[in-house]
Amino acid sequence: MNSSTNYDVVIVGSGLGGLICANVLSKQGMRVCVLEKHYQIGGNLQTFKREGCVFDTGVHYIGCMDSGEILHQVFKYLGVLNQMKLERLDKEGFDVISIGDKEYKLANGYDNFAVALKSYFPEESVAIDKFVETLRIIWDNVGLLNFRGNVKGVIPGVWQYNENAHDFIEGLTDNEELRAVLAGNNGLFTGNSAKTPLYMLANINSFYIKSAWRLAGGGTQLAEALGRNVEQAGGKVMVNANVVKFKSKEKLIEAACLENGEVIHGNSFISNIHPSLTMDLVEPGLMRQVYVDRIKSLENGISVFTLYLTLEKGMIPHRNSNLYYSKDTWVWDLHKDPNQEWPHGFMLYTSQDGNTGFAESMTIITMMRFDEVEQWSDTTIEKRGESYKAFKKEKTDALLKLVKQKYPQLSTAVKSSFVSTPLTFRDYTGTVRGSMYGIEKDSSDPVRTSILPNTKVKNLLMTGQNINIHGTLGVTMGALLTCSNLVDMETIMDEIKEA
Numbered sequence: 001m002n003s004s005t006n007y008d009v010v011i012v013g014s015g016l017g018g019l020i021c022a023n024v025l026s027k028q029g030m031r032v033c034v035l036e037k038h039y040q041i042g043g044n045l046q047t048f049k050r051e052g053c054v055f056d057t058g059v060h061y062i063g064c065m066d067s068g069e070i071l072h073q074v075f076k077y078l079g080v081l082n083q084m085k086l087e088r089l090d091k092e093g094f095d096v097i098s099i100g101d102k103e104y105k106l107a108n109g110y111d112n113f114a115v116a117l118k119s120y121f122p123e124e125s126v127a128i129d130k131f132v133e134t135l136r137i138i139w140d141n142v143g144l145l146n147f148r149g150n151v152k153g154v155i156p157g158v159w160q161y162n163e164n165a166h167d168f169i170e171g172l173t174d175n176e177e178l179r180a181v182l183a184g185n186n187g188l189f190t191g192n193s194a195k196t197p198l199y200m201l202a203n204i205n206s207f208y209i210k211s212a213w214r215l216a217g218g219g220t221q222l223a224e225a226l227g228r229n230v231e232q233a234g235g236k237v238m239v240n241a242n243v244v245k246f247k248s249k250e251k252l253i254e255a256a257c258l259e260n261g262e263v264i265h266g267n268s269f270i271s272n273i274h275p276s277l278t279m280d281l282v283e284p285g286l287m288r289q290v291y292v293d294r295i296k297s298l299e300n301g302i303s304v305f306t307l308y309l310t311l312e313k314g315m316i317p318h319r320n321s322n323l324y325y326s327k328d329t330w331v332w333d334l335h336k337d338p339n340q341e342w343p344h345g346f347m348l349y350t351s352q353d354g355n356t357g358f359a360e361s362m363t364i365i366t367m368m369r370f371d372e373v374e375q376w377s378d379t380t381i382e383k384r385g386e387s388y389k390a391f392k393k394e395k396t397d398a399l400l401k402l403v404k405q406k407y408p409q410l411s412t413a414v415k416s417s418f419v420s421t422p423l424t425f426r427d428y429t430g431t432v433r434g435s436m437y438g439i440e441k442d443s444s445d446p447v448r449t450s451i452l453p454n455t456k457v458k459n460l461l462m463t464g465q466n467i468n469i470h471g472t473l474g475v476t477m478g479a480l481l482t483c484s485n486l487v488d489m490e491t492i493m494d495e496i497k498e499a
């Protein structure tokens, strides 16, 4: 490309946040360049293929995609709706929470959700109603989730920022089984009993309670559709474009410098990478050290271990839901404590073999601390040595042993298996110590652990899962917040509503 080109906006990273910003700003007539260090765009939307089966590395189910719902409207506005292959998960049980031998279905619709839970816990209707009502109120308080665009650069819906999710549930009921069910899908936010804020549990649950859908063609379809839009609008999406530095002049960023020596100029810059890594790109002295130190001192959430299985035909029924399993009623802080036996629980989903009703593959996700793989942290993908292979085998066997309690057929149904560890994750998405969802929000210290899109450099903004909250909903809303610093969000929200 012509190195003298000056873009309106240069975006570092092609995760969902970067791509949504690129789309919104392109639609507003800006010339945008997205720089991605990998050969594939999407970050956590990336998929890979083994033996004909497509596996997601991150996002596999999303919510609020029914007509008129918030994500549906945003994707409609961006013109990607028709390019996404979606399948609705079981309305009567999009998530199934399994505590030991027992199973509980989470149903779509606040009212149905409550009715279903009351059928398991008839004596707990007051607690269940309070839970559901609280979720509803918290959602209704967030302007962007309700098509209100008057954000003025601040995070809307700060209500109950400092209320703790675990404590809220404990306060609802003494029934330990119900407590575990209400927090049972907390792999969705790597629930930390001391820190996870209530608004996070509430809004992520509401997102799926409203409607829950599998991205049937894999997350890549969304990334590719968003990427195509940018190019069609005259922008550029560059892969193998690893940004190593921001060049600055007179207290502003003027260009992003790539590892290969290319220099991409722009008027404004958005970083879609981890805030701590963003700080590393900025020239020393440009930001106040106290700000840099604050960002760098923030704790990151736990990492993840994923087991991908291809399956023999016709052996394991496909499930149109996600299964969240815990050995017992303690579902919080999964694998944070080195003394907790690994694995204590997992999340699992299958992909269907055509329309046979049977699964062709299964993905099993559980938490893992980075220190488990620390000894190989200086190695790179495919070059980590025999001891790392032995570690993966040991962990695979341990996880499979637990999963077989739900699926004994796995003893003979597994065709092949693949694993990703915190190292894989760190190296493919560039998150600090492979953290699944990035900087950990802390209900007891909400201001310090919340990251705003604005930085101390006037023309450098941030986006992605560390702004607002993680996940498709949080990242999309966070991207709109980021864009509200460059365009009039009230007008855009009206357009989204009317799309």
Ligand SMILES: Cc1cc2nc3c(=O)[nH]c(=O)nc-3n(C[C@H](O)[C@H](O)[C@H](O)COP(=O)(O)OP(=O)(O)OC[C@H]3O[C@@H](n4cnc5c(N)ncnc54)[C@H](O)[C@@H]3O)c2cc1C
Residues within 6 Å of the ligand: 012, 013, 014, 015, 016, 017, 018, 035, 036, 037, 038, 041, 042, 043, 044, 045, 057, 058, 059, 060, 061, 062, 241, 242, 243, 244, 272, 273, 304, 306, 365, 428, 429, 430, 436, 437, 463, 464, 465, 466, 470, 471, 472, 473, 475
């Ligand atoms: C295992 C797992 C399962 C998940 N499942 C779901 C789910 O089912 N539903 C859901 O809603 N959410 C899910 N999430 C959460 C969701 O995937 C993330 O919150 C979201 O995708 C993060 O998007 P992001 O914009 O922060 O960018 P990221 O996905 O973090 O992407 C950042 C991009 O920046 C690139 N990059 C980094 N450094 C540089 C550099 N120096 N130069 C250029 N490019 C760079 C990276 O290569 C990457 O492509 C899941 C997450 C994980 C880990």
